Amino acid sequence: KEKVEITKEQEALMRLIVDAYNKHQIPQDFTNKLLQEQYSTEENFLLLTEIATSQVQVLVEFTKHIPGFLSLDHEDQIALLKGSAVEAMFLRSAQAFRRKIPEGHTEVVEARIRKSGISEEFITPLFTFYKSVGELLMVQEEQALLTAITILSPDRPYVKDQQAVERLQEPMVDVLRKLCALQHPQDPQYLARLLGRLTELRTLNHYHAEMLTSWKANDQKFTPLLCEIWDVQ
Numbered sequence: 001k002e003k004v005e006i007t008k009e010q011e012a013l014m015r016l017i018v019d020a021y022n023k024h025q026i027p028q029d030f031t032n033k034l035l036q037e038q039y040s041t042e043e044n045f046l047l048l049t050e051i052a053t054s055q056v057q058v059l060v061e062f063t064k065h066i067p068g069f070l071s072l073d074h075e076d077q078i079a080l081l082k083g084s085a086v087e088a089m090f091l092r093s094a095q096a097f098r099r100k101i102p103e104g105h106t107e108v109v110e111a112r113i114r115k116s117g118i119s120e121e122f123i124t125p126l127f128t129f130y131k132s133v134g135e136l137l138m139v140q141e142e143q144a145l146l147t148a149i150t151i152l153s154p155d156r157p158y159v160k161d162q163q164a165v166e167r168l169q170e171p172m173v174d175v176l177r178k179l180c181a182l183q184h185p186q187d188p189q190y191l192a193r194l195l196g197r198l199t200e201l202r203t204l205n206h207y208h209a210e211m212l213t214s215w216k217a218n219d220q221k222f223t224p225l226l227c228e229i230w231d232v233q
């Protein structure tokens with residue numbers, strides 16, 4: 001078996017991604033607020049909207065720190081952000097859901113999310129995904145790299161220079177492959193399972209779009225940033 005080793009420049013790339021991922025986090029008090037006294041459906045929705053808005057801001061900041069991203073065509077930068085926002089936010093909130101919330105409180109947060117006016121047909125896939133990410137027990141390097149790989153998907157709508165995006169994504173996948181081999185030597189399928197989550201993520205885009213439409217139909221209010229990233233009128 002050839003010895004798997006991460007080169008110096010791969011180590012540097014990974015360090016940049018992980019530092020950016022950890023530097024930009026949603027404020028802890030949001031999740032704490034979710035754990036406080038009982039809220040109405042309206043208040044829960046308002047809180048989730050604030051969290052979602054904060055997550056988009058965090059996503060934009062993280063993305064700007066992905067090496068090479070700011071050198072891409074500007075319209076492609078927007079296309080990548082808009083095309084990956086839901087998936088990157090699901091990944092990040094899934095990890096926050098499993099790691100950030102103190103033991104025993106996840107049920108409370110889950111109850112708050114369930115009681116925020118979201119239709120049942122979206123709630124089930126949402127928590128199925130959260131649990132499947134939780135079971136992977138990803139280390140932070142894997143989380144950060146997987147999020148960067150999701151953002152750098154060349155096949156998003158309206159991306160013009162797909163090769164330029166592939167050239168940024170490939171080195172990330174190479175580092176993730178080596179990291180998985182080193183972190184999970186007993187589980188050769190681990191990388192495949194991680195990348196399998198990205199396929200599951202794509203199905204969630206559909207549910208999320210449906211959710212936005214039904215909220216719009218109920219005349220729910222969003223913030224300008226959420227309207228912009230998801231083209232909500």
Ligand SMILES: Cc1cccc(C)c1Nc1c(-c2c(F)cccc2F)nc2cccc(C)n12
Binds near residue numbers: 045048
């Ligand atoms: C913060 C949060 C956590 C869990 C579930 C939900 C519904 C939310 N909130 C929203 C999400 C969203 C997200 F932020 C992360 C993951 C999946 C998401 F559906 N998207 C949007 C879009 C408009 C308004 C809100 C309230 N909203």
